[in-house]
Amino acid sequence: MNWLTDYVKPKLSSLVNRKEPPSDLWTKCGCGERTLYVSDLKENLNVCSYCDFHMGMDVNSRLKSLFDNENYELIEVPFENNDPLKFKDLKKYTDRMKAAQKKTDQKDAAILAKGEIGSTKVVVFILDFNFMGGSMGQFVGEAFKIGCQNAVNLNCPFISVASSGGARMQEGIVSLMQLPKTVAAVNMLDQNKIPYVSVLTHPTTGGVSASFAMLGDIIIAEKGSMIGFAGKRVIEETIKEQLPEDFQTAEYLLEHGMVDMVVHRKELNQTLSKVLSFVKK
Ligand SMILES: [Zn+2]
Structure with a gap:
């Protein structure tokens, strides 16, 4: 031995x-x-x-928590690699995408599903903050549009659940073009008399708050979420004024008429059920 x-x-x-x-x-x-x-x-x-x-939530837990009996069906969104600028900063955009796909097991930052909330048929669009900060590039804009089209075809309300840092700068102007595209999709809902409920979660900022997220017929914010366009410090430096402590919180926006309701996450399904019972045809 x-x-x-x-x-x-x-x-x-x-x-x-x-x-x-x-x-x-x-x-x-x-x-x-x-x-x-x-x-x-x-x-x-x-x-x-x-x-x-209210901390960030992965899309699967979010889907389960939203739909009745955790029961839903995903809606397919065609995916293509989109890198119009061949963008590279510290890393290539394509490499960042691959890393985010691996981390989240999703193709991109948006997911679409249909099912029932409070026994009302709905189409739900969710942004995943874990995927490159829930940023909106071509795929996300397209997913939003397809979601709206599905709601029109199924003649049911459309719900978006946002959490985003804004437009995806790696896609340059293509990402900015998603702002008018999603706004046009919301207009399409309006023309077809499809109710649109926008749920804002922590954080909803930049190009997403500057487009579809603030256009809901009814806007619900999760308790304590940060919602705004530019960051508080940037605004303070620009206007040379100090802003209130609770600036850009869901509660502040409710007080100032920018959102209709502030809801605790545990009551979101119930609140949506109630709201949908008012708006469904
Ligand atoms: Zn805590």
Whole structure:
């Protein structure tokens, strides 16, 4: 028996290769105060049980939480790689896309589904903040348009759930063209008398807030979400004035008539059910 290889080496390697506890068991709350147990957080729809901060939600959990009995059907959106500028900053845009696809298991930042909420048939469009900050490029604009067309064809209300940093700058002017495109799609809903409910979640900013997100017939914001166009600091520096502490929060926007309702995430399905019962034909 070799004492070195049979006894000392395993002892040493067990010390060196000691397993770290998995890092995805815990996460920090957006308030920065608390460390939360991931499974508890998921159970609580990603709302911090200490400060009630509504943290980001992955699209699958969002879909499950929205539809009756977690029951829905995805609507296919044709995907093509779109890199009109052959854009590259620190990384190539195509590489950023690949990394985001791997991370989220989604093709791009938008997802479409149909099902029932409060027994009303609906088409739902969701932006995934985990996918490049929920930014809107060609795919996202197209998905929104297809969603609206589906709602028209099915003659049912359309719901969008936004969380976004804005237009996808890597696609240059093509991303900006999604603003009028989504606005035109909302107009199409209007012409066909299809109700459009826009749900704003944390954060909804930039080109998304400057287009379809603020055009809902009814606009619902999740409690505490940050909603605005440019950031608070940028505005303060431009207008040389100090802005109130709660500027660009859902509650501030409600007070100033920009949104119709502020809702706790746990009550979102119920609130939507009620709203839909008012607007359905
Ligand atoms: Zn918290």
